[in-house]
Amino acid sequence: MEEEINGFSDDDGNKIDLHSISKPGLCLLCEHDDWDDWEENLLCAMNRWDQKDGEKFECGAFEKKKLI
Numbered sequence: 001m002e003e004e005i006n007g008f009s010d011d012d013g014n015k016i017d018l019h020s021i022s023k024p025g026l027c028l029l030c031e032h033d034d035w036d037d038w039e040e041n042l043l044c045a046m047n048r049w050d051q052k053d054g055e056k057f058e059c060g061a062f063e064k065k066k067l068i
Contacts, residue, residue, distance in 0.1 A: 008046060018045045024057040031063040 009015050018041070027033050027048065035041060044061070051057050 008042065008049075010049075016045075016049060018042070021045050021048050021052070023048065026057055026059060026062055029064055030059070030061075031065050032061060033065075 023033070027044070032040065032044065044059075047059060047061075048057070
């Protein structure tokens with residue numbers, strides 16, 4: 001059996017599809033939304049997954065997008 005080392009799983013060991021995690025409005029306004037760094041995208045996805053059932057989404061890495 002080949003072990004996969006990317007992505008993450010829920011508490012039951014089920015692999016979570018990163019594209020299935022909805023993005024709160026705060027993420028869509030963030031400078032870091034869909035950045036090129038895979039590891040940073042994973043951290044963002046993990047944060048969103050962890051708060052998916054909460055009433056208010058919070059992110060310590062949020063930086064508002066700059067208008068061009």
